[in-house]
Amino acid sequence: MTAVTIVEVGPRDGLQNEKASIPTESKIAFVDALSRSGLKRIEVTAFVSPKAVPQLADAEAVMRGIVRGPGIRYGALVPNETGLMRALDVKADEVAVFTAASESFNKKNINASIAESLARFAPVMQEAKRRSLPVRGYVSTAFWCPFEGRITPKAAADVARKLFDLGCGEVSIGDTIGKATPKDVRDLAVALASAGILDRCAGHFHDTYGMGVANALAAFEAGITVFDGSAGGLGGCPFAPGATGNVATEELVWLFEGLGVKTGVDPAKIAEAAAVIEPALGHPIEGRVFRALRKGSRSSQNPS
Amino acid sequence: MTAVTIVEVGPRDGLQNEKASIPTESKIAFVDALSRSGLKRIEVTAFVSPKAVPQLADAEAVMRGIVRGPGIRYGALVPNETGLMRALDVKADEVAVFTAASESFNKKNINASIAESLARFAPVMQEAKRRSLPVRGYVSTAFWCPFEGRITPKAAADVARKLFDLGCGEVSIGDTIGKATPKDVRDLAVALASAGILDRCAGHFHDTYGMGVANALAAFEAGITVFDGSAGGLGGCPFAPGATGNVATEELVWLFEGLGVKTGVDPAKIAEAAAVIEPALGHPIEGRVFRALRKGSRSSQNPS
Numbered sequence: 001m002t003a004v005t006i007v008e009v010g011p012r013d014g015l016q017n018e019k020a021s022i023p024t025e026s027k028i029a030f031v032d033a034l035s036r037s038g039l040k041r042i043e044v045t046a047f048v049s050p051k052a053v054p055q056l057a058d059a060e061a062v063m064r065g066i067v068r069g070p071g072i073r074y075g076a077l078v079p080n081e082t083g084l085m086r087a088l089d090v091k092a093d094e095v096a097v098f099t100a101a102s103e104s105f106n107k108k109n110i111n112a113s114i115a116e117s118l119a120r121f122a123p124v125m126q127e128a129k130r131r132s133l134p135v136r137g138y139v140s141t142a143f144w145c146p147f148e149g150r151i152t153p154k155a156a157a158d159v160a161r162k163l164f165d166l167g168c169g170e171v172s173i174g175d176t177i178g179k180a181t182p183k184d185v186r187d188l189a190v191a192l193a194s195a196g197i198l199d200r201c202a203g204h205f206h207d208t209y210g211m212g213v214a215n216a217l218a219a220f221e222a223g224i225t226v227f228d229g230s231a232g233g234l235g236g237c238p239f240a241p242g243a244t245g246n247v248a249t250e251e252l253v254w255l256f257e258g259l260g261v262k263t264g265v266d267p268a269k270i271a272e273a274a275a276v277i278e279p280a281l282g283h284p285i286e287g288r289v290f291r292a293l294r295k296g297s298r299s300s301q302n303p304s
Numbered sequence: 305m306t307a308v309t310i311v312e313v314g315p316r317d318g319l320q321n322e323k324a325s326i327p328t329e330s331k332i333a334f335v336d337a338l339s340r341s342g343l344k345r346i347e348v349t350a351f352v353s354p355k356a357v358p359q360l361a362d363a364e365a366v367m368r369g370i371v372r373g374p375g376i377r378y379g380a381l382v383p384n385e386t387g388l389m390r391a392l393d394v395k396a397d398e399v400a401v402f403t404a405a406s407e408s409f410n411k412k413n414i415n416a417s418i419a420e421s422l423a424r425f426a427p428v429m430q431e432a433k434r435r436s437l438p439v440r441g442y443v444s445t446a447f448w449c450p451f452e453g454r455i456t457p458k459a460a461a462d463v464a465r466k467l468f469d470l471g472c473g474e475v476s477i478g479d480t481i482g483k484a485t486p487k488d489v490r491d492l493a494v495a496l497a498s499a500g501i502l503d504r505c506a507g508h509f510h511d512t513y514g515m516g517v518a519n520a521l522a523a524f525e526a527g528i529t530v531f532d533g534s535a536g537g538l539g540g541c542p543f544a545p546g547a548t549g550n551v552a553t554e555e556l557v558w559l560f561e562g563l564g565v566k567t568g569v570d571p572a573k574i575a576e577a578a579a580v581i582e583p584a585l586g587h588p589i590e591g592r593v594f595r596a597l598r599k600g601s602r603s604s605q606n607p608s
Contacts, residue, residue: 178596181562182521210555210592211562214518217486244592251514258485258515288514288548292482 003262005041005226007172007202008034008249010274011062012043012077014234016053017245018281024058026280028065033273034231035069038265039249043096046077047086063090075136079110084124088131095128097121097168098138101156102145105176109140118162125167137163137171138204142188143180153191161195171201172228175215178208178244182218189222202226205247207233212247213255220261227252232274233287248287250274268293307566309345309530311476311506312338312553314578315366316347316381318538320357321549322585328362330584332369337577338535339373342569343553347400350381351390367394379440383414388428392435399432401425401472402442405460406449409480413444422466429471441467441475442508446492447484457495465499475505476532479519482512482548486522493526506530509551511537516551517559524565531556536578537591552591554578572597 011031015022027045034042044066050057059076068074075094076087087095099117100106106114128135141148142156160171173188185203192198203219203226205212216227229252235245250267257263271293278285285291315335319326331349338346348370354361363380372378379398380391391399403421404410410418432439445452446460464475477492489507496502507523507530509516520531533556539549554571561567575594582589589595 181559183563207592208596209558210517210552211559213514214521214559217518217521244595248514254513255485255515255518259487288511291548292512 002260003225003264004220004256006039006249006252006263006265007041007043007226007228008039008231009043009204009228009246010034010230010232010234010249010277012046012056013228013246014230014232015277016046016055017236018055018234020280020282022055022277022280024061024065026277027058027062030231030273030277031062031066031074033276034270035067035072037269037273038263040071040264041073041075041094043075043077044092046079047083048077048079060086060090063087063092073134077138078124080120081123081127084127088133092133094134094136095124096136096138096172097124097163098140099159099163100140100145100176101151101159102141102148104147105141105145108147114159118166121166129167134169135167136202137166137168138174139163139171140174140176142173143175143184144177146177153188156188157191157195157197160192160197160201164197164200169200170226171197172204172226173201174204175206175211178206178211180205180215181211182214185215185218186222189219189224193223198223199225202228204228206235207244207247210244213251216247216252216255220256220259229253231270231287232278232285232290234274234277234285244286248289250287250289250293254289306564307529307568308524308560310343310553310556310567310569311345311347311530311532312343312535313347313508313532313550314338314534314536314538314553314581316350316360317532317550318534318536319581320350320359321540322359322538324584324586326359326581326584328365328369330581331362331366334535334577334581335366335370335378337580338574339371339376341573341577342567344375344568345377345379345398347379347381348396351387352381352383364390364394367391367396377438381442382428384424385427385431388431392437396437398438398440399428400440400442400476401428401467402444403463403467404444404449404480405455405463406445406452408451409445409449412451418463422470425470433471438473439471440506441470441472442478443467443475444478444480446477447479447488448481450481457492460492461495461499461501464496464501464505468501468504473504474530475501476508476530477505478508479510479515482510482515484509484519485515486518489519489522490526493523493528497527502527503529506532508532510539511548511551514548517555520551520556520559524560524563535574535591536582536589536594538578538581538589548590552593554591554593554597558593
């Protein structure tokens with residue numbers, strides 16, 4: 001294996017928890033800058049209730065405003081048929097549905113059991129299939145749940161399996177609260193392989209405890225070749241205010257290119273895109289590659 | 305292998321680049337808090353010229369002020385015999401000497417060729433041996449040099465080998481500018497194993513490009529069992545102002561404990577120690593485990 005695919009989720013997963021109201025034009029400029037980085041897949045927004053996620057209330061305007069790059073798939077999260085119709089209306093190239101591996105988390109997050117949320121996706125999947133629209137599934141809290149603690153690999157793999165059975169072409173396995181370590185990743189990879197779905201799963205890691213890059217390494221070596229990243233490490237962990245967010249896209253690129261694995265993505269261009277959105281956030285970008293690349297250099301007297 | 309040793313270098317490597325003049329009492333309180341975390345080795349300071357590193361001009365006062373915990377080795381960096389004598393005077397349990405794997409870096413850093421710096425250590429090593437004082441060696445820029453670029457594994461292994469030949473009991477292999485990826489780490493591990501010294505080497509990683517934890521994982525799996533960390537991720541990269549510093553001790557602990565590998569260290573206590581020094585820094589602590597553990601929790605509506 002000499003290549004991986006990176007799915008940029010910054011404009012959606014990265015921005016949805018930001019407190020400042022980010023102007024639509026800034027979001028469009030951000031996505032347009034990302035489109036110049038070599039990325040082939042960008043999750044642009046979510047067609048969810050503006051009451052639930054006010055930050056993404058301008059989903060249509062963003063999708064309509066971006067300049068689409070050649071060969072790039074622009075996706076959007078949809079919770080139900082209404083969301084799907086909105087996404088289709090603005091010609092999303094791909095949609096994503098989401099559920100959790102933890103019953104408690106799903107209840108708290110979307111007020112539905114896992115089974116109920118899967119049932120809710122059935123008509124979405126049917127309509128998407130009719131239109132040959134690719135559907136990605138998200139399994140959040142696939143390793144750890146803030147309410148239940150450890151989620152068994154089997155439980156997470158079962159939910160992923162059900163999403164494939166419903167028609168998802170890819171399922172992104174999310175370490176929502178960032179507590180997973182490479183051992184957890186390897187254990188889940190074994191369960192996904194047993195279920196025959198490992199090669200269609202993506203890794204979605206958060207950096208809350210600094211494990212994002214190490215988990216991506218472990219996942220890659222276990223057979224995963226699609227990774228979600230967020231430019232500049234945008235995204236918060238809603239269960240740890242002030243904590244860091246999604247693993248940074250440019251750190252994934254640094255890792256994989258360093259391993260001799262092609263990403264097709266220019267980390268400096270990702271850092272540029274993060275710099276485009278930074279002024280609208282009201283706080284500095286966290287990503288370490290971002291900071292290393294954007295701050296220049298000087299010499300020093302220090303030994304190590 | 306089910307245990308690793310963590311060498312805390314925050315009070316020395318972490319603080320030496322800090323711009324604010326940190327009060328001696330804050331440093332002492334920091335080391336004392338670290339002594340309560342389960343760490344068995346702490347590098348407290350450096351007996352270098354106060355002109356070269358003004359931040360550590362109070363080396364004697366710090367060493368004299370700390371309350372030594374049982375079974376903990378308190379070390380100090382020494383560039384030469386004068387430094388060694390100062391360290392002995394305040395009863396350092398261990399000293400460390402340093403050179404680089406890159407000729408250009410060594411020239412710029414300490415104005416000596418690698419051979420010259422090794423020759424300078426000979427009397428230090430003799431005196432340390434006479435007193436049965438353990439000596440650690442540091443090889444900086446072991447993977448990448450800001451002036452020369454890539455350093456070959458053989459060049460780095462050769463310098464490490466020479467430090468062992470001089471009498472070092474352990475050599476810490478440093479990714480000074482943080483550019484190494486797990487592949488570089490594995491390549492160097494092969495060279496260290498060929499030289500017959502891998503099992504006596506420590507891994508010293510920086511997080512400038514977010515690779516610190518992933519590199520520690522790769523190093524551990526290649527056979528390294530001693531790792532340098534800095535509480536809260538203290539420490540800068542002098543070649544990238546504003547960039548992040550040493551890999552955070554508490555992130556190493558999170559990684560290894562998650563892998564089922566004992567560290568003996570309580571990450572919450574490391575975060576507490578980082579919180580002790582934070583007010584004296586004039587900027588927030590960067591470490592992600594630190595931030596996740598110190599900021600509490602709340603619930604949220606967000607899907608992934």
